[in-house]
Amino acid sequence: MDTPQTYDVTKFERPSVTADVVIFTVLEAQLKVLLIKRKKWPYQDSWAIPGGFIKMDESLEESAYRELAEETNVTREQVYLEQLYTFGDPGRDPRTRVITVAYFALVSADQLNPQAADDAADVGWFSIHDLPALAFDHPKIVSYALTRLRYKLEYTAVGFQLLPDLFTLHELQNVYEIVLGTSLDKGNFRSKLRKTKVVEMVEGRRDTGGRPARLYRFRDDAVAEIKARRLFP
Amino acid sequence: MDTPQTYDVTKFERPSVTADVVIFTVLEAQLKVLLIKRKKWPYQDSWAIPGGFIKMDESLEESAYRELAEETNVTREQVYLEQLYTFGDPGRDPRTRVITVAYFALVSADQLNPQAADDAADVGWFSIHDLPALAFDHPKIVSYALTRLRYKLEYTAVGFQLLPDLFTLHELQNVYEIVLGTSLDKGNFRSKLRKTKVVEMVEGRRDTGGRPARLYRFRDDAVAEIKARRLFP
DNA sequence: ACAAAAGTGTTGAGAGTACACCCATGC
DNA sequence: GCATGGGTGTACTCTCAACACTTTTGT
Numbered sequence: 001m002d003t004p005q006t007y008d009v010t011k012f013e014r015p016s017v018t019a020d021v022v023i024f025t026v027l028e029a030q031l032k033v034l035l036i037k038r039k040k041w042p043y044q045d046s047w048a049i050p051g052g053f054i055k056m057d058e059s060l061e062e063s064a065y066r067e068l069a070e071e072t073n074v075t076r077e078q079v080y081l082e083q084l085y086t087f088g089d090p091g092r093d094p095r096t097r098v099i100t101v102a103y104f105a106l107v108s109a110d111q112l113n114p115q116a117a118d119d120a121a122d123v124g125w126f127s128i129h130d131l132p133a134l135a136f137d138h139p140k141i142v143s144y145a146l147t148r149l150r151y152k153l154e155y156t157a158v159g160f161q162l163l164p165d166l167f168t169l170h171e172l173q174n175v176y177e178i179v180l181g182t183s184l185d186k187g188n189f190r191s192k193l194r195k196t197k198v199v200e201m202v203e204g205r206r207d208t209g210g211r212p213a214r215l216y217r218f219r220d221d222a223v224a225e226i227k228a229r230r231l232f233p
Numbered sequence: 234m235d236t237p238q239t240y241d242v243t244k245f246e247r248p249s250v251t252a253d254v255v256i257f258t259v260l261e262a263q264l265k266v267l268l269i270k271r272k273k274w275p276y277q278d279s280w281a282i283p284g285g286f287i288k289m290d291e292s293l294e295e296s297a298y299r300e301l302a303e304e305t306n307v308t309r310e311q312v313y314l315e316q317l318y319t320f321g322d323p324g325r326d327p328r329t330r331v332i333t334v335a336y337f338a339l340v341s342a343d344q345l346n347p348q349a350a351d352d353a354a355d356v357g358w359f360s361i362h363d364l365p366a367l368a369f370d371h372p373k374i375v376s377y378a379l380t381r382l383r384y385k386l387e388y389t390a391v392g393f394q395l396l397p398d399l400f401t402l403h404e405l406q407n408v409y410e411i412v413l414g415t416s417l418d419k420g421n422f423r424s425k426l427r428k429t430k431v432v433e434m435v436e437g438r439r440d441t442g443g444r445p446a447r448l449y450r451f452r453d454d455a456v457a458e459i460k461a462r463r464l465f466p
Numbered sequence: 467a468c469a470a471a472a473g474t475g476t477t478g479a480g481a482g483t484a485c486a487c488c489c490a491t492g493c
Numbered sequence: 494g495c496a497t498g499g500g501t502g503t504a505c506t507c508t509c510a511a512c513a514c515t516t517t518t519g520t
Contacts, residue, residue: 012248012249014247014248014249015245015289017247017248017250017321054332056246056330060319060321060322060332083318083319086319086334088250089292089293089294090289090290099250099287099334101319101321103494146520168499169500170498170499184502185482185485187484187485187500188482188484190499190500190501192481207492208491208497208499209491209496209497209498210490210491210492210496210497210498211489211491211499212491212498213498214500288494392481402473403471418510418512419472419474420473420474420512421510421511422508422512423473423474424474425473425509441472441518442470442471443469443470443471443472443518443519444470444471444472444473444519445471445518446471446472447473467520468520469519469520470517471517472515472516472517472518473515473516473517474513474515475513475514475515476514477510477511477512478509478510479507479510479511480507480510481507481508482499482506482507482508483504484503484504484505484506485505486501486502486504487499487501487502487503488499488514489499489500490497490498490499490500491497491499492496492497493494493495493496493497
């Protein structure tokens, strides 16, 4: 991590380091991102993803959880959080050299308080297809997060983090279709789900206008990851 | 990246930031990592992966390339470099708070100068199966890099970066077997290679003790990534 | 001729995909 | 009954994986 030579670690000029979080949820049949409005220069009145400076005694992940909690009041158990990428080009912040460790998070819409955080006007959920102009290099960060989310959805079981504890299979399929932006075959979706044994049926049904739907729950002991198909055998 | 509130960006205490690089190559039929011996406290005389402080006017990637060049004198065109993960737990360095942006690199053994860098005694290639005690949290970083390398090898074409420009299919299969730690079926390996069209035959043969082997080259225009198998259809 | 390594083909099992069909409820 | 959405099954295609076989060189 540092050179083995005789450098004094204190004599180097140090950059600022922040943790930024791209927070996703599915709301109103759309994949949405949480944005906050900046009040100061630079990029005053632009929208930005939440973030803040890393404290000297907290880990990067703790820092990201703290940012997450400040804007959404969700706890660690209610959220999926994963380090995304570290962005640090000189000049990405006009004030000084700022390196940001970006995270992405998945929260279920039912866990969000209707009145999130402080001033509701300055915090909002935006559809991924209709984003406002974003501050700094945040467009790149959001775009990267979306790519990673779609990718992860295809070979792991993180999609359940976007749903309440109990859900119907149709709701689950909807989440997948919304995030991936494709339509899926009902029969195949369900048969594969049965084979992988990642969900279990629970008591109770949900009224939907036709035949009532069974409720399901994610199985914690489920194998949540599938072996990737190999390019070479 | 920063909070939109009224913080003065200059008033926060700043951590040190370094770039560390896990450099892989295949040498003597083994997957090896480049390590350097530390000369100073802390972890004096321990082995460590190369790294150094980020300069205020260079990007993270430039910093990683610089570290790479200092130890191996390979150029950007001769190497595959990818950001791995950012490690920043408080206490990972006893001197001060140091956050490291870790990269991993793949170089072909034929591109390495026999006499690498300065003192040969303090730089060495170590088999992944026989590593010495490492400084800081470098065991975790190397282990993470290895996982990522194996994973990438299965669904992208980065494996070619560990071979010379021209190679036989047997040599290619060997690299895959060494890195993945498994044995592969010759017939299936070749038929899949034919289908994906990532390599092309070139003139010339190589003597090997039996029937001479055809030489191949990686096709730059090849589709280097395969679609992941979906957990849900 | 035989050993050694290169290189190709075959075959059965299982996954992926498209689609048709039946079931339970409200009106 | 019939509209609506829930839920299952089938049949075809393609990939995966194991294995047998042929070809070309040196000695």
